[in-house]
Ligand SMILES: NC(=O)C1=CN([C@@H]2O[C@H](COP(=O)(O)OP(=O)(O)OC[C@H]3O[C@@H](n4cnc5c(N)ncnc54)[C@H](OP(=O)(O)O)[C@@H]3O)[C@@H](O)[C@H]2O)C=CC1
């Protein structure tokens with residue numbers, strides 16, 4: 684358990700999910716989390732758990748050591764500029780989960796020499812099942828150890844070069860939406876061939892979980908596992924080939940590159 688106080692600036696979808704994951708993990712106690720947003724009404728579920736809800740960002744920052752910024756990319760610079768005087772490079776570590784804003788840009792806004800971390804988690808962080816990619820600047824060894832320990836409580840963590848952060852955003856953070864859409868399509872198909880929606884949901888989700896676990900636990904390549912399922916002249920290969928004729932893999936690869944270009948080119 685950590686006693687460092689964490690301020691989450693921007694308690695929206697991801698900011699709240701991080702607070703939930705931190706509480707579930709036991710890494711941080713509710714009294715050591717402050718979460719901010721302007722319309723605080725949506726944070727009552729966290730308030731009930733003992734988290735401090737705050738409208739005043741500067742107050743949250745001065746009361747904390749770890750400042751986790753989960754604002755939208757379009758207002759993060761303006762909001763942080765207004766908070767510059769609240770930041771203390773000797774005391775604070777700034778962790779940004781904001782898409783497309785570099786560590787240099789963040790450092791320029793909050794102050795030269797500030798310990799800056801970029802982390803790219805996904806919304807499964809709420810249940811400690813995130814994939815989080817991390818890079819950092821001006822961060823001491825002790826701070827890195829602490830940060831990795833925190834994110835390790837919230838799922839899997841990998842350190843990457845900052846130049847891969849946009850790619851990490853697409854594959855890991857957007858990726859959860861792509862995976863969910865895949866599951867939804869399976870549910871729709873499952874209903875068409877006879878299942879009620881709840882049963883189809885369970886079968887589709889557990890099947891995807893099992894497939895993922897085979898890759899994660901056994902460190903296998905997908906095609907190695909697919910080969911075990913595709914009986915010659917069987918129904919799996921017939922379905923798979925039809926999916927490929929319809930552009931299944933191609934549509935995913937194209938979607939991923941469009942998503943990436945949206946971050947890089949705007
Ligand atoms: N959602 C996701 O799955 C992921 C998102 N990200 C990144 O995380 C960031 C947040 O995304 P997401 O949570 O989806 O966005 P949200 O819009 O849900 O959250 C942003 C929050 O910031 C609050 N906010 C706006 N202005 C201020 C302010 N001046 N002070 C304090 N809070 C403020 C807003 O609430 P209010 O208007 O009430 O103030 C809002 O709830 C983005 O940069 C996104 O790119 C990264 C990975 C995954």
Ligand SMILES: O=C(O)[C@@H]1CCC=N1
Pocket residue numbers: 782852856857
């Ligand atoms: O869609 C978005 O822009 C954000 C970034 C990653 C997930 N959601």
